[in-house]
Amino acid sequence: MNRVIEYAKRAKAVAGTLAALSPAIKNKALLAIADSLSDQRERILAENRRDLQAAKALVESGRLAESLYRRLKLDEQKISEIVNGFRQVASMEEPVGRTLDATELDEGLELRRVSCPIGVIGVIFESRPDALTQISSLCLKSANPVLLKGGSEAENSNRVLFGIIQEAAAANGIPRDAFALLESREDVNALLKAEGLVDLIIPRGSNALVRFIQQNTTIPVLGHADGLCHIYVDSSADLSQAIEVICDAKIDYPAVCNAVETVLVHKDVARVLLPPLLDRLRTGGVEVRCDTETRSELGLTNTKVATEEDWSTEYCDLILSVRVVESLQEAIDHINRYGSRHTESILTGDLVAWERFFSEVDSAGVFLNASTRFADGFRYGFGAEVGISTSKLHPRGPVGLEGLVTYKYRLTGEGHTAGMYSGPNGRRFKHRKID
Amino acid sequence: MNRVIEYAKRAKAVAGTLAALSPAIKNKALLAIADSLSDQRERILAENRRDLQAAKALVESGRLAESLYRRLKLDEQKISEIVNGFRQVASMEEPVGRTLDATELDEGLELRRVSCPIGVIGVIFESRPDALTQISSLCLKSANPVLLKGGSEAENSNRVLFGIIQEAAAANGIPRDAFALLESREDVNALLKAEGLVDLIIPRGSNALVRFIQQNTTIPVLGHADGLCHIYVDSSADLSQAIEVICDAKIDYPAVCNAVETVLVHKDVARVLLPPLLDRLRTGGVEVRCDTETRSELGLTNTKVATEEDWSTEYCDLILSVRVVESLQEAIDHINRYGSRHTESILTGDLVAWERFFSEVDSAGVFLNASTRFADGFRYGFGAEVGISTSKLHPRGPVGLEGLVTYKYRLTGEGHTAGMYSGPNGRRFKHRKID
Numbered sequence: 001m002n003r004v005i006e007y008a009k010r011a012k013a014v015a016g017t018l019a020a021l022s023p024a025i026k027n028k029a030l031l032a033i034a035d036s037l038s039d040q041r042e043r044i045l046a047e048n049r050r051d052l053q054a055a056k057a058l059v060e061s062g063r064l065a066e067s068l069y070r071r072l073k074l075d076e077q078k079i080s081e082i083v084n085g086f087r088q089v090a091s092m093e094e095p096v097g098r099t100l101d102a103t104e105l106d107e108g109l110e111l112r113r114v115s116c117p118i119g120v121i122g123v124i125f126e127s128r129p130d131a132l133t134q135i136s137s138l139c140l141k142s143a144n145p146v147l148l149k150g151g152s153e154a155e156n157s158n159r160v161l162f163g164i165i166q167e168a169a170a171a172n173g174i175p176r177d178a179f180a181l182l183e184s185r186e187d188v189n190a191l192l193k194a195e196g197l198v199d200l201i202i203p204r205g206s207n208a209l210v211r212f213i214q215q216n217t218t219i220p221v222l223g224h225a226d227g228l229c230h231i232y233v234d235s236s237a238d239l240s241q242a243i244e245v246i247c248d249a250k251i252d253y254p255a256v257c258n259a260v261e262t263v264l265v266h267k268d269v270a271r272v273l274l275p276p277l278l279d280r281l282r283t284g285g286v287e288v289r290c291d292t293e294t295r296s297e298l299g300l301t302n303t304k305v306a307t308e309e310d311w312s313t314e315y316c317d318l319i320l321s322v323r324v325v326e327s328l329q330e331a332i333d334h335i336n337r338y339g340s341r342h343t344e345s346i347l348t349g350d351l352v353a354w355e356r357f358f359s360e361v362d363s364a365g366v367f368l369n370a371s372t373r374f375a376d377g378f379r380y381g382f383g384a385e386v387g388i389s390t391s392k393l394h395p396r397g398p399v400g401l402e403g404l405v406t407y408k409y410r411l412t413g414e415g416h417t418a419g420m421y422s423g424p425n426g427r428r429f430k431h432r433k434i435d
Numbered sequence: 436m437n438r439v440i441e442y443a444k445r446a447k448a449v450a451g452t453l454a455a456l457s458p459a460i461k462n463k464a465l466l467a468i469a470d471s472l473s474d475q476r477e478r479i480l481a482e483n484r485r486d487l488q489a490a491k492a493l494v495e496s497g498r499l500a501e502s503l504y505r506r507l508k509l510d511e512q513k514i515s516e517i518v519n520g521f522r523q524v525a526s527m528e529e530p531v532g533r534t535l536d537a538t539e540l541d542e543g544l545e546l547r548r549v550s551c552p553i554g555v556i557g558v559i560f561e562s563r564p565d566a567l568t569q570i571s572s573l574c575l576k577s578a579n580p581v582l583l584k585g586g587s588e589a590e591n592s593n594r595v596l597f598g599i600i601q602e603a604a605a606a607n608g609i610p611r612d613a614f615a616l617l618e619s620r621e622d623v624n625a626l627l628k629a630e631g632l633v634d635l636i637i638p639r640g641s642n643a644l645v646r647f648i649q650q651n652t653t654i655p656v657l658g659h660a661d662g663l664c665h666i667y668v669d670s671s672a673d674l675s676q677a678i679e680v681i682c683d684a685k686i687d688y689p690a691v692c693n694a695v696e697t698v699l700v701h702k703d704v705a706r707v708l709l710p711p712l713l714d715r716l717r718t719g720g721v722e723v724r725c726d727t728e729t730r731s732e733l734g735l736t737n738t739k740v741a742t743e744e745d746w747s748t749e750y751c752d753l754i755l756s757v758r759v760v761e762s763l764q765e766a767i768d769h770i771n772r773y774g775s776r777h778t779e780s781i782l783t784g785d786l787v788a789w790e791r792f793f794s795e796v797d798s799a800g801v802f803l804n805a806s807t808r809f810a811d812g813f814r815y816g817f818g819a820e821v822g823i824s825t826s827k828l829h830p831r832g833p834v835g836l837e838g839l840v841t842y843k844y845r846l847t848g849e850g851h852t853a854g855m856y857s858g859p860n861g862r863r864f865k866h867r868k869i870d
Contacts (some may be wrong), residue, residue, distance in 0.1 A: 016767060016795030097794075103816050109805065111815055118827050119797065199827045218653060218829055248852035332451060358845055359532075362554065367564030369849030370544065378843070379853070379865035380546055381538050392553050392634045393655055394829035397844050406624035409815070409832045410793060413805030415676035417683035418814070431816035 004147070004190035007180035008197035008360075011120045011145035014175035018143045019117050021173070023094040026141060029172040033140075034086035036168040037133070038393040041079045047160040048074040048129070055153050064153065071128045072154055082133045085384075089137040092383050095405045096143050104432045106421075108414040115405045117143040119199035122191045124149045124213065126205035129157040135202070136165050136179065138384055142404035147191060147198070149182035151205075187328055192217040204387055207314065222399060224390035226340035227257025228314045229372040232331040232357070234348035237267040241369070242347045243277050243324070246320075249345070249371040251284040255316050257388060258343055258375040260313060263322045264331045270324045278322075279310045294324040328353050332360045339363060341390045343375035343397075364390060364397035439582070439625035443632035446555045446580035449610035454552050456608070458529040461576060464607040468575075469521035471603035472568070472596070476514045482595040483509040483564065484852045490588050500590065506563045507589055517596075520819075524572040527818050530840045531578050539867045541856075543849040550840045552578040554634035557626045559584045559648065564592040570637070570762035571600050571614065573819055582626060582633070584617035586640075593788035627652040639822055642749065657834060661775035662692025663749045664807040667766040667792070669783035670703040676804065677782045678712050681755075684780070684806040686719040690751050692823060693778055693810040697756045698745060699766045705759045709733055713757075722754045729759040746773040756862035763788050767795045774798060776825045778798045778810035778832075799825060799832035834848035 055072055058064035060081045101113040121144045125131040132148055136309060139146040151156040152303060170176045182191065191198060195218055202222045203213045211225040233242045249260035278288050278300065289306035291298070303322075310321040311334070325331045335344050343365035346357040358366045365375045375398060377385025382400025389395050395403030420427050472479070490507055493499035536548040556579045560566040567583055574581040585593040597616045605611045617626065626633060630653055637657045638648045646660040666684060668677045684695035691866040700708060713723050713735065724741035738757075745756040746769070760766045770779050778800035793801045802809045810833060812820025817835025824830050830838030855862050 012771075015797065016549060016771060019797075020794035036611065105809075105814065109809075114793075186499075215653065218650065220655070220826070238850065245850060245852055248854045249640055252853050252857075323690045336447075336451060354847075356455060358549075359455035359551075362450065362454075363843065363844060365844040367846040368848060370846050370851045371853050373853035374540070374544075374846055374848075374851070375844070379540065379856070379864065381540065381864065392841050393656070394841065396841060402460075406827050406829065406831060408798065408812075411800060411802040411805050411809055412789075413809075414804065415673065415680060416805045416809070418687050418806050418808035419683045422816070429814065429816065 001248070002186075002190040004182060004187050005194060005197065007147055007177075007182070008120055008194045010177040011180060011199055012149060013118055014177045015117065015145050017175055019096065019214045020239055021143060023286050025173050026143065027090040028170045029174050030090035030137060030140060031087050032172045033137075033165050033168040034083045034090070036088070036094050036164050037079065038083045040164055041076065044079060044157070044160050044164075045074060045076075047156040048072075050156045051154055054394050058153070068126070068153065073156070074129060074157060076144070076352055078130060082130055085130075085134055086137045086381075089384060089401075090139050092141065092401060095141065095401045100407055104434050105411075105429050106416070106427060108324075110412050110434070112410040113407050114407045114410045116408050118404060118406045119144045120147065120197060121404070122147045122149070122194070122198045122201045122219075124188060124191070124201065124203045124205070124209070126151040126209065128153045129161055131204055132158055132161055133165070134384070135276070135386065138386055138401055138404055140169065140174065140178070142401055144404055147180045147182055149188055149191065152183070155183065165167060166351045192219070195219055202387055210338055221397060222391070222403065223387050224257060224340065225389070226314045226341060227259070227342045227388070228262070228312070228338065228340040229258060229342055229375075230262050230264060230335045230339060230344045231372065232264040232325075232328075232335070232344070232346045233269060233273060234268060234328065234346055234350060234353050235266040236349040236353070237269065237347040238349065239269060239273050242273060242417055243280055245345070245369070245371050246277060246346060247280055247284055250281065250320050251318070252371070252373055254318050257314075258372050260320065260345075260372050261314055262323065262338070264334055265322065265324050266328070266331070267324050272292060273297060274300065274322070278303060281320060284318070286320050289319065289321045291323045311368075328356060332357060336360075336362050341392070342388065343367065343372045347373050364388070417433050437621075437625040439617060439622050440629060442612075442617070443555055443626075445612040446582060446615060447632055449612045450552065450554055450580050451655045452610055453580060453613055454531065456578060460608050461578065462525040463525070463756060464604045464609050465525035465572060465575060467607045468572075468600050468603040469525075469587075471599050472514065472521070473518045475595075475599055476511065478598075479514060479592070479595050480509060480511075482591040483507075485591045486589050493588070493596045503561070503588065509564060509592060513565060517565055520569055521566075521572045524576050524819060524836075527576060527836060530735070530836045535842055536733050537869045539869050540846075540864050541851070541862060542865075544851045545847050545869070547845040548842045551843050553839060555580045555582065555632060555840050556839070557582045557627070557629070557633045557646070557654075559623060559636070559638045559640070561644065564589045564596055566639055567593055567596055568600070569819070570750070570821065573821055573836055573839055575613070576641060577610065577836055578614045579839055582615045582617055584623055584626065587618070590618065599728065614858065615664045626653070630654055637822055656840065657822060657824050657826070657830060659692060659775065659823050661749045661825070662694070662777045662823070663697070663773065663775040664693060664695050664777050664810075665697050665699060665770045665774060665779045666695050666807065667699040667760075667763075667770070667779070667781045668701060668708060669763065669781055669785060669788050670701040670759050671784040671788070672704065672782040674704060674708050675782065675805075677708060678715055680780070680782060680804070680806050680843065681712060682715055682719055684808055685716065685721055685755050686753070687806070687808055688753055689753050692749075692824045694751070695755065695780075695807050696749055697758065697773070699769055700757065700759050701763075701766070702759050702761055705729060709757070713738060716755060720753050724754065724756045726758045729757070749775070759801040763791060767792060770850065771797050776827070778802065778807045779825065780805055780807050783820060799823070
């Protein structure tokens, strides 16, 4: 039997025990893990240096990107952040066992919808060792056993971090099998096929990684392949505000999924807005690609031409495509056709246009007069973020701790049978909401 | 291009329009459909008779089950139920546009989680023409375009019902492309591959149908292949109540997914409970299969022997497997190993045992002292039921109208940028819950 299946079976076997743990035990374990990581920072840094050394050779021979090397690197400050992360998660509100809804069906027969863990979660992440610690803390708090697969470049860092977490947790009443570390590509393939044992897969990494995983498993996947966000400048927008919001959404952090990639501009304001907007973007180092017609009509000879491909491209870089549209409807259609269902913003003073944009745009986040960069678990106030989901069903959008729990129905009776409610003389349900 | 892809594209194109429809327009259309169906009952019955005639030949030659024939049959009363179904759905609470959560992120910057339609839904159902009408009404109310594929035995019935619904809806402001009727097996295969165009698939039919669909698509599937429900009789159960609840859960309607299939009995009460329980079950026509040890120990020579296969079998019939367990833990382990995550009930007077059972049993419904037959959208008070989901993520358990909506995040600002919140002098988020 593949060892992933073995790990997943063992994880599933302790899922019930984990689900029944009190908040106090989970929080005590989280704090103990924080202390243990803090105590062993030298050991962690030493193992990280081994990874860095190997990675350096790969960077020099061009087989590893410089940016991946930077993400791999741990230092004193990063370790402090990791330690604080565990402490923060310990202080967060308990996600398991919350009553979401309650209904009195009849005298003595009460139905409650109660939050509970999802089950075994498989996480696949690249390079960053702090992804391992962050996900581990959130899975422990939400009582989900977790199978962790990190990048091979971070092998030694992941092993030492994993070992410390598992040991400290086990010493504080958490079953060892609540955590497992996967290490090979075959492990990933086995994970994708572990239907019935693994309940959710969370890929954190490149678009290509996420897309590969989505297309090769029937297990639910939490994540997003693309973040192709749009801003639409309506005819009644405050144009100087529009320049600020667009520059923020493009320049503040262009490599992330909530940066804007395409700006749509209503034809009535294009002539006034575009020249100063494009100047500001260029000053910020942004390459602008504009639809052919507008480019020639407005004489925007400084800008490149946007092709069909540009509308479907997440640049993750200081590049922005710009298109002038005839109407709100054309903007909505463009977004629903080319977008990735991540986040879109309309800049307008017209609340009727806003309501239509909100109803008709099919994305996890639909914003009014705000930068797309707000689509983020921390900014939303979730305290932590597991990832951003572009699927339509729950969890959708930025996913915090709440996205790692599901619910079950809790029905308490006093010997009630369905037969009591059948026939002309049967009892009738009350269906009364209770608190 | 396959016509299913064409239908799905057109459905997706009107999804935004549908999502923006006012409750009044949707409800008016639902009532108009009800009237139109009522006015045309003769036509519907005539088309249904054509299907029945063809089906009769199949039943006589043994190629169609008698039970399918019965489900296919419409009569005056069934049509009245269909008509009333549309009127009831019209009177239900509006599911779209509800604010589920609201947070003030900062002055003038408010985040809301708002319910919205899921998108294009593909429904595959067998024989019963009333499945078509029920799903159509719920999809219209929840503003989801729907592609409907019924059984070929009901071809003429489905066509006439579909035509009336689409016409009456179109005459009342609903886009025609919000409904499409699929008819062939190739259509189903195309539907399963329509990722990116179809957002959810709902199979309603045999376990084999559901399993086939779950295993052959990466689109989320709402449904359950099996309903293998358990009742566990704890040592402190009220035994005469236990007999009533078990007989109800097995005999009330054995063909449905929420009937009990396996009863687990704590060893301390087996000797007292089993003889009268088995007598009552036999009186009700139930064949009992018991684990070997208990059968010989208690001299239950009247009962068959339960094999390993019985623990994994959903009988959908007047058959019940019975197993005596050493402990609560053994009962929980049995359920989590053999169960289908549908619904399980513990009969006990011990609230500590109940809490452990509730936390550790991994099923959509976990009940105390109540029949498993309560796992049902109508009994839960949802007003209607789309199906019962055994997936871990939303929607889980009996699914009503609420299961046909998801949510999006609505952020309203006044030109807010992420940059305003960065750096040591940046603004701080408030993250204050609002109503």
